[in-house]
Amino acid sequence: MADFTPKPEYKFTFGLWTVGNIGRDPFGAPTRDPKTPAELVYLLGEVGAYGVNFHDNDLIPIDATPAEAEAIKKEFRKALDDTGVVVPMATTNLFSDPIFKDGAFSSNDPRVRAYALQKTMNAIDLGVEFGAKTYVFWGGREGTETDSSKNAAEAIKRNREAMNFVCEYVIDQGYDLRFALEAKPNEPRADIYNPTTGHMLAFIETLDHPEMVGVNPEVAHEHMAGINFMHGVAQAWEAGKLFHIDLNDQYPGRYDQDLRFGSRDIKAAFYLVKFLEDVGYENPRHFDAHAYRTEDYEGVKDFARGCMRTYLILADKAAQYNADKEIQALLEEINVDDGSMDQYFGKYNAEKAGALRTQPFNREAISSRGLKYERLDQLTIDLLLGVR
Numbered sequence: 001m002a003d004f005t006p007k008p009e010y011k012f013t014f015g016l017w018t019v020g021n022i023g024r025d026p027f028g029a030p031t032r033d034p035k036t037p038a039e040l041v042y043l044l045g046e047v048g049a050y051g052v053n054f055h056d057n058d059l060i061p062i063d064a065t066p067a068e069a070e071a072i073k074k075e076f077r078k079a080l081d082d083t084g085v086v087v088p089m090a091t092t093n094l095f096s097d098p099i100f101k102d103g104a105f106s107s108n109d110p111r112v113r114a115y116a117l118q119k120t121m122n123a124i125d126l127g128v129e130f131g132a133k134t135y136v137f138w139g140g141r142e143g144t145e146t147d148s149s150k151n152a153a154e155a156i157k158r159n160r161e162a163m164n165f166v167c168e169y170v171i172d173q174g175y176d177l178r179f180a181l182e183a184k185p186n187e188p189r190a191d192i193y194n195p196t197t198g199h200m201l202a203f204i205e206t207l208d209h210p211e212m213v214g215v216n217p218e219v220a221h222e223h224m225a226g227i228n229f230m231h232g233v234a235q236a237w238e239a240g241k242l243f244h245i246d247l248n249d250q251y252p253g254r255y256d257q258d259l260r261f262g263s264r265d266i267k268a269a270f271y272l273v274k275f276l277e278d279v280g281y282e283n284p285r286h287f288d289a290h291a292y293r294t295e296d297y298e299g300v301k302d303f304a305r306g307c308m309r310t311y312l313i314l315a316d317k318a319a320q321y322n323a324d325k326e327i328q329a330l331l332e333e334i335n336v337d338d339g340s341m342d343q344y345f346g347k348y349n350a351e352k353a354g355a356l357r358t359q360p361f362n363r364e365a366i367s368s369r370g371l372k373y374e375r376l377d378q379l380t381i382d383l384l385l386g387v388r
């Protein structure tokens with residue numbers, strides 16, 4: 001039996017807002033009492049997590065006095081030291097306070113845009129103080145309910161200007177920090193700009209310092225958009241932009257559910273884990289999810305342990321898949337290549353193009369070959385269901 005105990009090399013992290021979620025929803029009051037940031041760090045230490053991430057105001061309430069802030073930081077620092085839990089990522093809350101009701105960097109009000117920059121600089125300082133190396137931007141309210149309110153191209157420009165500003169800030173301060181942009185198609189706004197990881201990847205290339213900026217794709221967000229999460233992750237990876245990842249689960253076409261990782265679409269979760277393990281992804285694996293509203297804090301621990309355990313089981317299944325003789329033989333057969341087409345691939349030149357123009361292709365013979373994907377998929381299902 002494989003060992004499914006979380007190990008530090010997996011960099012399993014949780015946000016203060018995830019295990020600290022008190023079970024409030026739009027229809028009901030909280031079902032759990034709040035815990036302090038330090039208490040949440042002890043909880044994470046107990047379940048074997050590697051790290052904890054926070055928004056500025058998860059740690060320090062927006063109206064805290066400097067003395068209160070110092071006291072909270074001291075207690076938080078002690079909990080980190082006691083447990084060995086580290087802070088790999090931090091972020092800014094640019095969505096809870098009513099001042100952000102029409103967005104932060106893309107707000108129509110220049111005072112809000114300036115305040116958002118000020119708040120972000122302070123939050124970056126706070127994250128760096130606790131050792132964060134990745135800084136996430138999730139533009140939760142950078143969107144609209146009505147498109148009569150904003151010029152969408154202007155909103156993108158405002159977002160770009162803000163990102164350029166904070167990149168320069170980090171350079172100016174000499175911080176060792178990279179940015180990871182997180183896309184979401186909707187919720188809390190009706191529509192959010194840069195709605196998918198693909199949009200974010202394109203946006204990053206328009207920045208002054210694209211080398212400092214990558215993405216933080218989230219399972220639920222791409223599933224809400226009805227698209228294949230792993231494909232977006234692979235594209236980000238291939239572009240050298242997979243700086244961080246938010247793992248959870250989600251039924252498509254529903255409100256933002258933030259379910260325990262792998263609890264809904266186990267097959268999608270398997271291909272995702274297999275991809276991350278096969279390529280050797282080494283950045284944090286962050287679980288951006290929360291326990292059901294039905295749970296007490298024992299249930300929160302069950303939730304957190306479950307996220308990590310499912311990941312590790314799927315990583316074990318991926319290793320089993322890679323070592324399975326029948327599956328590998330089938331893959332080899334599917335990918336058969338006699339090398340006769342090699343001459344046409346790679347960089348274009350006129351001779352190649354000329355030769356390719358005269359190459360005969362027997363379309364019927366080629367297309368009549370069955371590809372055996374049904375068998376391959378069933379073998380994968382057998383493996384996932386534990387009968388292989």
Ligand code: GCO
Nearest residue numbers: 091136137138182218256288
């Ligand atoms: C959400 C988002 C957030 C962000 C977080 C860090 O749907 O609410 O996923 O949880 O990940 O704000 O940027």
Ligand code: MN
Nearest residue numbers: 218220221288
């Ligand atoms: Mn989310």
Ligand code: MN
Nearest residue numbers: 182218246288
């Ligand atoms: Mn997220």
